[in-house]
Amino acid sequence: MSKGILIVVSGFSGAGKGTITKELVKRYENYCLSVSATSRKPREGEVEGRDYFYKTREEFESMIENDELLEHAQYVGNYYGTPKKYVEDCINAGRDVILEIEVQGALQIKKKVPEAVTIFMTTPTIAILKQRLIGRGTETLEVIEQRLKRAKEEAEYMTQYDYIIVNDDLEECVTGLNDLLASLHSRVSNNEEFISSIKKQLQEI
Amino acid sequence: MSKGILIVVSGFSGAGKGTITKELVKRYENYCLSVSATSRKPREGEVEGRDYFYKTREEFESMIENDELLEHAQYVGNYYGTPKKYVEDCINAGRDVILEIEVQGALQIKKKVPEAVTIFMTTPTIAILKQRLIGRGTETLEVIEQRLKRAKEEAEYMTQYDYIIVNDDLEECVTGLNDLLASLHSRVSNNEEFISSIKKQLQEI
Numbered sequence: 572m573s574k575g576i577l578i579v580v581s582g583f584s585g586a587g588k589g590t591i592t593k594e595l596v597k598r599y600e601n602y603c604l605s606v607s608a609t610s611r612k613p614r615e616g617e618v619e620g621r622d623y624f625y626k627t628r629e630e631f632e633s634m635i636e637n638d639e640l641l642e643h644a645q646y647v648g649n650y651y652g653t654p655k656k657y658v659e660d661c662i663n664a665g666r667d668v669i670l671e672i673e674v675q676g677a678l679q680i681k682k683k684v685p686e687a688v689t690i691f692m693t694t695p696t697i698a699i700l701k702q703r704l705i706g707r708g709t710e711t712l713e714v715i716e717q718r719l720k721r722a723k724e725e726a727e728y729m730t731q732y733d734y735i736i737v738n739d740d741l742e743e744c745v746t747g748l749n750d751l752l753a754s755l756h757s758r759v760s761n762n763e764e765f766i767s768s769i770k771k772q773l774q775e776i
Numbered sequence: 777m778s779k780g781i782l783i784v785v786s787g788f789s790g791a792g793k794g795t796i797t798k799e800l801v802k803r804y805e806n807y808c809l810s811v812s813a814t815s816r817k818p819r820e821g822e823v824e825g826r827d828y829f830y831k832t833r834e835e836f837e838s839m840i841e842n843d844e845l846l847e848h849a850q851y852v853g854n855y856y857g858t859p860k861k862y863v864e865d866c867i868n869a870g871r872d873v874i875l876e877i878e879v880q881g882a883l884q885i886k887k888k889v890p891e892a893v894t895i896f897m898t899t900p901t902i903a904i905l906k907q908r909l910i911g912r913g914t915e916t917l918e919v920i921e922q923r924l925k926r927a928k929e930e931a932e933y934m935t936q937y938d939y940i941i942v943n944d945d946l947e948e949c950v951t952g953l954n955d956l957l958a959s960l961h962s963r964v965s966n967n968e969e970f971i972s973s974i975k976k977q978l979q980e981i
Contacts, residue, residue, distance in 0.1 A: 691964075697977035723978040729971045734962040737970075751959035754952075757939040759896075765942075766934045772902035773928040 573764065575603075575662040576755050577684055578669045579677045582692030583722040585704040587738040591692065592669050594745045602752075603661035605670045608634065611649035624654065642672070642679040653680075667752055674728045681731075686760050690748075691732040695739045697722070778969065780808075780867040781960050782889055784875045784882045787897030788927040790909040792943040796897065797874050799950045807957075808866035810875045813839065816854035829859065847877070847884040858885075872957055879933045886936075891965050895953075896937040900944045902927070 582588045596604045608624040610631040619625055626634070631650040634640055643652030653670055661668045670680070681689050694700040700722065704715045729735065734751065738744045755761065787793045801809045813829040815836040824830055831839070836855040839845055848857030858875055866873045875885070886894050899905040905927065909920045934940065939956065943949045960966065 693974060697974065697981060701981065719978070719981055726971075726975045726978050729974070730964055730968070732964055734959075735964055735967045735971065736962060747959075747962075750955040751962055754939075754956035754959045757941060757952075757956055759935055759937055759940055762940045763935070766931075766940065769898060769902065769934070770931045773924070773931050776902060776906065776924055 573665060573756065573761055575601075575664065575666040575668060576752070576761065577658065577662060577680070577687040578667055578752060579680050579687055579689045580669060580671050580692060581674050581677045581689070581725070581732070582736075582738075583694070583700055583725060584718040585700050585707075586692045586694050587703075587741070587744070588671050588692050590741065591736075591738060591744055591748060592671050594741070595748060596669065598745065599749060601666055603657070603666050603668045605653055605658055605661075605668050607651055607672075608640070608654050609649060609651045611651075626650075641670075641683065642676045644673075644675055644679075651676075674725050678728065678731060688734070688752075688755055689732040690734045690736055690751075691729050692736045692738055693729075695737050778870060778961065778966055780806075780869065780871040780873060781957070781966065782863065782867060782873055782875070782885070782892040783957060784877055784885050784892055784894045785897060786877060786879050786882045786894070786930070786937070787941075787943075788899070788905055788930060789923045790905050790912075791897045791899050792908075792946070792949070793876050793897050795946065796941075796943060796949050796953060797876050799946070800953060801874065803950065804954060806871055808862070808871050808873045810858055810863055810866075810873050812856055812877075813845070813859050814854060814856045816856075831855075846875075846888065847881045849878075849880055849884075856881075879930050883933065883936060893939070893957075893960055894937040895939045895941055895956075896934050897941045897943055898934075900942050 580588055580592055592604060596602045606620060606624060608626050608631065610626055610628045613619065613625050617623065628650065631652070634652070635643060639655055640652040641655045641658055643650060653672065653676070658668050677689050680687050694703065701715070701719065704710060704718055736744065736748055759766070785793055785797055797809060801807045811825060811829060813831050813836065815831055815833045818824065818830050822828065833855065836857070839857070840848060844860055845857040846860045846863055848855060858877065858881070863873050882894050885892050899908065906920070906924065909915060909923055941949065941953055
């Protein structure tokens with residue numbers, strides 16, 4: 572059995588990362604969705620192990636010291652990070668792991684794990700992004716402005732990703748992303764054992 | 777409209793490269809199949825422009841001098857090469873060009889055109905490869921031995937390709953290869969104009 576692939580998904584707030592990755596994991600059995608650890612307090616409705624693994628600052632810092640995180644960063648005084656063990660267990664079990672993660676963390680991972688695949692998700696246009704953010708109806712205009720400002724910063728990193736996925740239609744996006752991820756298993760780097768076996772068979776005839 | 781992709785397909789004799797690539801071009805409109813130029817004489821049943829573009833040695837050498845070939849090599853005293861113009865025309869028209877080409881030429885192209893995608897096609901096992909070669913019924917045992925010896929040499933270059941395609945079942949192989957090639961259009965290198973446009977839109981809001 573070949574190893575799974577580490578897939579990092581970033582993208583603009585409002586591009587639909589969460590919806591698409593959750594749908595992918597629901598439909599296809601070969602994906603794991605990584606859950607981040609954080610030192611921030613759970614918000615109402617959030618569930619331990621589904622939304623985040625909640626840690627105290629001390630617990631989080633000891634995870635950093637023990638090299639238990641694939642990447643980590645601080646936002647507004649709180650730690651966020653990706654626990655290494657779950658990712659490694661899934662990959663060794665031959666399943667692809669999806670990490671939904673912001674730009675800095677994504678590029679950290681690409682440096683540490685060059686065979687990881689980084690995907691940036693966007694809407695077809697910024698007008699559509701704005702519409703979607705307004706359409707949610709849960710955010711104030713101020714928050715929407717902040718997200719668009721953030722998008723402007725994030726866009727500077729788009730060319731450092733491997734793939735750009737345009738989320739125009741949910742159905743097409745999920746199917747297209749699944750096809751893309753499936754095709755990655757044909758990469759030479761994912762077939763080293765198979766190639767060795769073919770070479771061995773050719774020596775034996 | 778985004779540019780097409782240069783796709784180089786190599787693989788063991790008997791792996792089914794010709795069948796698969798012809799089927800791909802027949803089924804989907806977005807592919808062009810590149811036709812090689814050669815200085816060897818047409819064999820019975822071969823058609824100019826379908827099997828090869830037939831040239832005299834002098835004509836071929838002037839193509840080399842005028843830099844009209846993407847790659848070229850000599851086998852058993854004859855020239856073989858890929859005319860550049862057809863490939864460039866297809867790519868500029870947004871179509872993916874498939875080059876079915878042997879190992880040396882494939883690696884020459886990868887060096888010259890780094891964004892080209894190289895694919896190596898194999899049977900699931902060497903026993904199956906041997907069966908297919910015997911099953912053709914057109915080759916002597918001596919020729920089959922030569923092809924397997926050649927396969928042994930070619931296998932040494934497999935890890936220098938981008939993707940390995942296992943041709944187990946025609947239907948699955950054609951569909952899988954089409955999915956793989958479609959997914960390449962999501963590469964960042966194929967979306968530079970789109971990324972620039974998104975950045976521009978973000979500057980304007």
